[in-house]
Amino acid sequence: MPTDASLPFAAPQDAAQKPVLEKIGLWLAPAEVFLIVLSLLTGALAATLAIAFDQSVAWAEFLISFAPAIGLIGLGAYIRVKKQMHRAGLAAIGAGIYIGFSGVIAILIYLRFPISTPMIDTDLMRMDQWLVGYDWVSFVGFIAQYPALGKILGWVYNTSLGQLFVVIFVLGFTGRTVQLHRVLVAGIVSLLLAVAFWWAWPSVGPSAYFTLPTSTEQALGLVHGQAEGGRLLRMTQEGNTLIAPGMIMGTIAFPSYHTVMVFLAICFVRGTVIFWPMVLLNIGMLPAILSHGGHHFSDLLGGVAVFVLAWLFAHWIVPNKAEDQQTKANA
Numbered sequence: 156m157p158t159d160a161s162l163p164f165a166a167p168q169d170a171a172q173k174p175v176l177e178k179i180g181l182w183l184a185p186a187e188v189f190l191i192v193l194s195l196l197t198g199a200l201a202a203t204l205a206i207a208f209d210q211s212v213a214w215a216e217f218l219i220s221f222a223p224a225i226g227l228i229g230l231g232a233y234i235r236v237k238k239q240m241h242r243a244g245l246a247a248i249g250a251g252i253y254i255g256f257s258g259v260i261a262i263l264i265y266l267r268f269p270i271s272t273p274m275i276d277t278d279l280m281r282m283d284q285w286l287v288g289y290d291w292v293s294f295v296g297f298i299a300q301y302p303a304l305g306k307i308l309g310w311v312y313n314t315s316l317g318q319l320f321v322v323i324f325v326l327g328f329t330g331r332t333v334q335l336h337r338v339l340v341a342g343i344v345s346l347l348l349a350v351a352f353w354w355a356w357p358s359v360g361p362s363a364y365f366t367l368p369t370s371t372e373q374a375l376g377l378v379h380g381q382a383e384g385g386r387l388l389r390m391t392q393e394g395n396t397l398i399a400p401g402m403i404m405g406t407i408a409f410p411s412y413h414t415v416m417v418f419l420a421i422c423f424v425r426g427t428v429i430f431w432p433m434v435l436l437n438i439g440m441l442p443a444i445l446s447h448g449g450h451h452f453s454d455l456l457g458g459v460a461v462f463v464l465a466w467l468f469a470h471w472i473v474p475n476k477a478e479d480q481q482t483k484a485n486a
Contacts, residue, residue, distance in 0.1 A: 182232040183248070186336035186473050190252045190343055191228070197347070198259040204266045205398075212262060213399035220400050221258055227251030246327025249335050250320060256343050260350060261403045267354055269394035276358045279409055279451040289452035291361035291445070296371055298446050305375035305446070311436060312378055312443035315413055318420040318433065325429050337469040338423040345415045345465035352457075353407045360408035362449030363388040379405065379449035408451060413444045414458025415465070422466065 183191070205212050228251035235244025283289040298305045319342065326335035362384030372380045387406060395402065405413075417437045424430050444450050 182236055184332070184336065186340060187248055187252060189472070190256070190339055193343065193347075194252065194256040194259055197256065197263060201259055201262040201266060204263070208266060210266055210394075211397045213397055216400050217258060217262065221255055224251045224255030224258065227254065242328045242330050245330070245332060245335060246324045249323040249327055249339055252339060253319070253323065253342065256346075258400075260346055261400075262398060264350055264353075264406055265395060265398045265403070267357065268390040270357050270391040272357065274358055274391070275356045276361065276364065276408065276451070279358060279453045280361065283452040287452055289445075291449070291451070292365050292367065295367060295375065295377070295446050298442065299371040299374040302374040305377075308439055308443040309376050309378050309447050311439040312413070312447040314436065315416045315420075315440070318436070319416060321429065322420055322424055322433075325424065325427055329427060331427075333473055333475065334423045336473045338419055340472055341423075341462070341465040341469040342415070342419050344468050345419075345461045346412060348461045348464060349407055349410050349412050349415070349458075352410060352461075356409075357391070358408035358451070358454075359387040359391060359406065360384065360449040360454070361451060363391075375446065378447035384449060405448070408449075409454045410457025410461045411444055411448070411450050411454035412458065412461075413440070413448055413450075414455045415462045417441070417444075418459070418462045418466075 201212075204210075227247045231244040231247030231249075231251060233244075234240040234247070298308065319338075322338055323335065326338065360379070362379055362381065364384070366381055367377070371377075383404065386404075390406075417440050420433045420437060421430070424433060441455065444455065445452065
């Protein structure tokens with residue numbers, strides 16, 4: 156079981172004499188540095204594309220929204236080194252990194268609009284029929300026959316982001332450094348992979364193409380219904396005059412990042428008190444993604460594939476022995 160003593164971030168007394176890179180290593184772990192650099196590069200790419208596309212972005216508003224991320228990373232590094240609060244620092248830095256990356260990747264996603272290349276939604280619908288006979292309108296109509304269940308699924312769908320932060324804080328405050336860094340790497344790399352695929356082969360989901368009866372949407376309290384689908388379709392055709400934080404919503408159909416988040420919430424918390432609650436909660440997430448998320452069935456399969464690739468990368472870049480090596484280095 157990891158303990159505070161096993162975490163390798165206490166600054167030695169001769170820290171002032173160490174090279175710059177070693178000094179950074181006293182405040183931030185290698186995986187944290189990697190993810191911060193990746194976030195900065197993603198932000199630089201977004202800024203470059205915004206200029207190239209002549210797309211207006213509310214940079215000041217986004218910078219304000221990045222303040223919590225910067226604050227959490229700075230606070231986490233400070234309390235880790237100066238206050239010896241290793242676990243709290245681990246959790247704070249992890250949360251800050253994910254918040255910051257979520258902001259820059261949102262800008263990058265919205266820079267894809269308007270979309271002039273052919274969308275693959277029709278192909279995905281054909282694939283769904285061929286694989287399992289799935290039809291979104293029929294599936295949502297079936298769930299609407301059980302309004303209580305539909306509303307519960309809507310609540311479950313809206314817990315995805317909150318679940319990930321619960322994972323970060325539980326892993327951080329229990330000192331599970333390797334697992335926390337892996338879940339951060341897998342979460343961020345999988346989102347980059349999803350966005351890269353979506354940029355090349357865009358899709359917005361069936362809700363943009365079908366109109367559900369008002370009674371069906373009301374019975375479910377549908378999260379991603381006709382209004383959201385219509386807005387997505389308009390963005391694909393007209394783009395956005397200004398990209399601002401308040402307009403951000405889910406846009407990527409295939410591969411489904413909500414599906415990725417299901418596995419992020421489960422696969423890295425084995426051995427913790429939240430493992431079985433997460434398993435039980437996420438049993439309902441898959442039908443919630445299909446109905447409330449307005450997804451093709453094949454979107455889920457794409458999400459699984461992206462997660463597997465990111466999981467393998469996370470295990471490669473954050474090996475099991477990393478924590479032991481860091482501990483020996485500071486012994």
